[in-house]
Amino acid sequence: MSPPVSPSVRTPLLLALVLALLIGLPPFLDLGLQNALVNVLIAGLFALAFNLLVGQAGLLSFGHAAYFGIGAFATLHLMRAVEDGLAFPTPLLPLAGAAAGLAVGAVAGFFATLRSGVYFALVTLAIAELFHSLAPHWEGLFGGEAGLSSMRMPWGGLIFGSTLEVYYLALGWVTLSVWLLWAYTRTPFGRLTLALRDNEQRVRFLGYDAHATKVIVFAISAMFSGVAGALQAISNETANYSLFSAHVSAGVVLNTFVGGSTVFFGPALGAAAFTLFDHLVSDLTRSWQLYQGLIFVLVMLFAPGGIGGIVQHHLRHRRQLDWSRLAGPYALAGLGGALVAAGMVFMIESLSVLFGEGYAVLRRDAGGGHPPFEAFGAQWDPAGPLTWGLPLALFLAGLFLIARARRDIAALWESVRSAPAGRPAGRGPEASARSAPSGSPS
Amino acid sequence: MKSLAAVAILSVGAALAVPAHADPLKIGIIESLSGAQTSTGRLFAAGVQYGVKDINAKGGFNGEPVEVVEYDNAGGSTGAADKFKQAVADGVNIVVQGASSAIAGQITEDVRKHNLRNPGKEIIFINVGAEAMALTGEKCHFYHFRYTTTAPMRVNALVKAMKAAGDLGTRVYSLNQNYSWGQDMQAAIEAAAPMGGYKVVGEVLHDVNKIQDFSPFVAKIKEANPDTVITGNWSNDLLLLMKATGDAGLKVRFGTAFLDQPGNIANAGETALGHYIANNYDNAAGDAAFAEDYKKVMGHYPLFVEPQTVFAMKSLQLALAKLDFHGGAIDTTKIALALEDTTYDSPVGPISVRKADHQTIRPVVVSKVVKDPKYPADGTDLGFAPVSVVPGAEAIYPVQSSCEMKRPS
Structure with a gap:
């Protein structure tokens, strides 16, 4: 990605505020949320490490689970050694994940980066699959399909037994890693990475070894993925071959693109949003993965720049935007979105009740008829006009509101865009259109 | 869906400020409730629901109905580790799981470590379907019980x-x-x-x-x-x-x-x-009363892994009947000890726990x-x-x- 247009004083201030919240808030949260935050940190770091490759070097890897998993297994081996008496400070355990990620990433990266585009993606996918099918059979290294497990050992007066201690350990490592990843983008080598994405041929003509550069970028990305894996190993105290599954690889792609791969912190935002979504919704409804998929599709269709893209777009134009005039249409669009979501959720949940086994029992007890079902604390008649009319009305009303708001928002943004000062210094007009917010035509 | 409604009801209940009451016994089902193995995960959960319905119909435990919380492990051991932590946060006393030995391996280790770190707040793991020998071998521990065959x-x-x-x-x-x-x-x-x-x-x-x-x-x-x-x-x-x-x-x-x-x-x-x-069981082998009652409550004859899950809950019910915490804190160690001494006469024969490794001896x-x-x-x-x-x-x-x-x- 490109660095912000004018790194104002506000960015560090904002970051300091976020960090202060991350440090100060967790002791007051319940155990479940503390654990969810550990997962947010891990997923965030993993997504940022992944984005070094996809967002900055333009290499879309479909097998990053391999380096995440390798980091986790390496750390577990070290943890087991510590359990057996090796004197190694517990807080430094992620170093094992970093080293293993770097080493395996360098080798895998050497082969994968021989090709680019779809072929690169396929090679990375194949490498991850290789680990996924090898691990359950390699008892010594990966512990069979049950995996390896260990226990965090006390060190320097810290027990590392509570979730909160794990959280702060993770926070420390994630902060350090993210800072390093950020610093990387400011180095000449970081600029070279961007150049590689934009025009590889030119990089070669300038006398750089494109392949070697790509291998290094790949290895660095794998190293930080390894740190994320290490943190997961420390948090869960086990790892098994399922860490290598396509599920994990797909998850990080999802997080990164929903968060926005063109903005440095975008992937972390996506990871945080999806991880918290999982935490809040996965035990409320069985259809949570369907909702997750819907969100992904909607973001890709209407805001390809992701959450980060929307935020960045607004920050960039914050001075030219007439916020008092935008507030109304934005609130209207928000309301419309909420109505559409409510209508969808109502329909999906009603259907899942009607096709569920609980309703089958009700039907049998009612002698094969269609008895009313219970949802959202009320009784609904499956054939009643209200049962289907209400969500449909919500859905349509929401769409109508969004369409109206969209017109107003588009007009307001148009005035910003035509103003001479509003020209964004991004990657040309295409990039700025791609990261346009959902309300504006692109 | 049901849980959405339950949340709504719970929050209404909280708003009405319920007076101080006894500790309910909480059972957490950590199963594959989404993804490829959902059909099997659902059956384990159904078996637990059926068993607990009967416990609650007979007065629950500790003066309160037994609560069942379902956690979706999304078919993987990482998800299971995560949901186990959530179960701990929710104050679950007993964890039930069955689909996949790899996931059971994760949960049994998590339970062992939790119990080491939190003496007095132990959690019991009732394994209703994971058959890997290691679970009653090198991974065996006092709070793991296997209610299935190997x-x-x-x-x-x-x-x-x-x-x-x-x-x-x-x-x-x-x-x-x-x-x-x-x-x-x-x-x-x-x-x-x-x-x-x-x-x-x-x-x-x-x-x-x-x-x-x-x-x-x-x-x-x-x-x-x-x-x-x-x-x-x-x-x-x-x-x-x-x-x-x-x-x-x-x-x-x-x-x-x-x-x-x-x-x-x-x-x-x-x-x-x-x-x-x-x-573990076949409808035609056992006495028809169980199969018919199951059908009456759940809508179908007991299938596949449902019976063994029900039998585990029946054993738990018998063990709980021997205990009385007088509405106070629940001592899971006492429940585990009672479970060890419980023999449940299932429709196909008696099921008891072998104390040395907590494998059930069963027909x-x-x-x-x-x-x-x-x-x-x-x-x-x-x-x-x-x-x-x-x-x-x-x-x-x-x-x-x-x-x-x-x-x-």
């Missing part, structure tokens, strides 16, 4: 019953999935050879749920010319194997462990006729696929007819030497 129990019962029926023959082929369960099965098939008077004429361990075409394996089986193929395969690996055998016109009898998985009989059709299964039912059975499967005219019920004392195997259980002092 590979040697199934194979021993299968071999005994098939031999008695004259269907075993003298040449047995072992075909299994290449992971702990399949390896356990293969070891059990080898170990049972002298008792069954057969020779193992071939052994295969193959990838788990990845193979689309079993014809090369069928060709290998044909070459070895066995009378019986014993397999621990489940899901697609069993279905496709039987289909490939049928297509190749190979006349061989199967001894299986999971042929009763819903959908198998409907998919296999006539190919399944005459094949055997060794399992194994061997049945055969026949036409027009008492309880047809999957809406077909095929189903299972019990051949014999091997009593627990005969089916059990010695405690594994790798189990070093530390009992509470």
Whole structure:
């Protein structure tokens, strides 16, 4: 990605505020949320490490689970050694994940980066699959399909037994890693990475070894993925071959693109949003993965720049935007979105009740008829006009509101865009259109 | 959905400021409730719901209804580790899980570590379906209880019953999935050879749920010319194997462990006729009262893994009946000790816990696929007819030497 247009004083201030919240808030949260935050940190770091490759070097890897998993297994081996008496400070355990990620990433990266585009993606996918099918059979290294497990050992007066201690350990490592990843983008080598994405041929003509550069970028990305894996190993105290599954690889792609791969912190935002979504919704409804998929599709269709893209777009134009005039249409669009979501959720949940086994029992007890079902604390008649009319009305009303708001928002943004000062210094007009917010035509 | 409603009701309840009340016993089901293994995960959850309904109908425990919380592990051990932490945060006393030994391995380790770190707040893990030997071997600990069979129990019962029926023959082929369960099965098939008077004429361990075409394996089986193929395969690996055998016109009898998985009989059709299964229970083997009551409450006859889950809950119910915390804090160690001393008379025979490794000593039912059975499967005219019920004392195997259980002092 490109660095912000004018790194104002506000960015560090904002970051300091976020960090202060991350440090100060967790002791007051319940155990479940503390654990969810550990997962947010891990997923965030993993997504940022992944984005070094996809967002900055333009290499879309479909097998990053391999380096995440390798980091986790390496750390577990070290943890087991510590359990057996090796004197190694517990807080430094992620170093094992970093080293293993770097080493395996360098080798895998050497082969994968021989090709680019779809072929690169396929090679990375194949490498991850290789680990996924090898691990359950390699008892010594990966512990069979049950995996390896260990226990965090006390060190320097810290027990590392509570979730909160794990959280702060993770926070420390994630902060350090993210800072390093950020610093990387400011180095000449970081600029070279961007150049590689934009025009590889030119990089070669300038006398750089494109392949070697790509291998290094790949290895660095794998190293930080390894740190994320290490943190997961420390948090869960086990790892098994399922860490290598396509599920994990797909998850990080999802997080990164929903968060926005063109903005440095975008992937972390996506990871945080999806991880918290999982935490809040996965035990409320069985259809949570369907909702997750819907969100992904909607973001890709209407805001390809992701959450980060929307935020960045607004920050960039914050001075030219007439916020008092935008507030109304934005609130209207928000309301419309909420109505559409409510209508969808109502329909999906009603259907899942009607096709569920609980309703089958009700039907049998009612002698094969269609008895009313219970949802959202009320009784609904499956054939009643209200049962289907209400969500449909919500859905349509929401769409109508969004369409109206969209017109107003588009007009307001148009005035910003035509103003001479509003020209964004991004990657040309295409990039700025791609990261346009959902309300504006692109 | 139901849980959404439950949340709504709970929040209304909280708003009304309920007066101080006793600690309810909380059971957390950590199962695959979304993704590929959902159908099996749902059955475990249904079994728990049925069992707890009865506990609550009879007054609950500790002056409160027993609460059941369902957690979706999304089919993976990482998800399970995460949900276990959530269960701890929610104050769950007993964790129940069954689908997948890998996930059970994760949960049992998590429970062990939690109990080490939180003395006085121990959590019990009731394993209702994970059959890997390691769970009662090197991973065994005091708070883990296995309420299902294991590979040697199934194979021993299968071999005994098939031999008695004259269907075993003298040449047995072992075909299994290449992971702990399949390896356990293969070891059990080898170990049972002298008792069954057969020779193992071939052994295969193959990838788990990845193979689309079993014809090369069928060709290998044909070459070895066995009378019986014993397999621990489940899901697609069993279905496709039987289909490939049928297509190749190979006349061989199967001894299986999971042929009763819903959908198998409907998919296999006539190919399944005459094949055997060794399992925890069969509707036609037990007294009909349980099957009928289950149907009344849940809408269908107990299926696949539901009965063993119900029996675990029934055992828990008996253990709880021996205890009274007078509305105070729940001492799970006392529940675990009571569970050890509980014998539940299931419809097919008594189920008790072996104290040395917390494996249950339980009967194994061997049945055969026949036409027009008492309880047809999957809406077909095929189903299972019990051949014999091997009593627990005969089916059990010695405690594994790798189990070093530390009992509470």
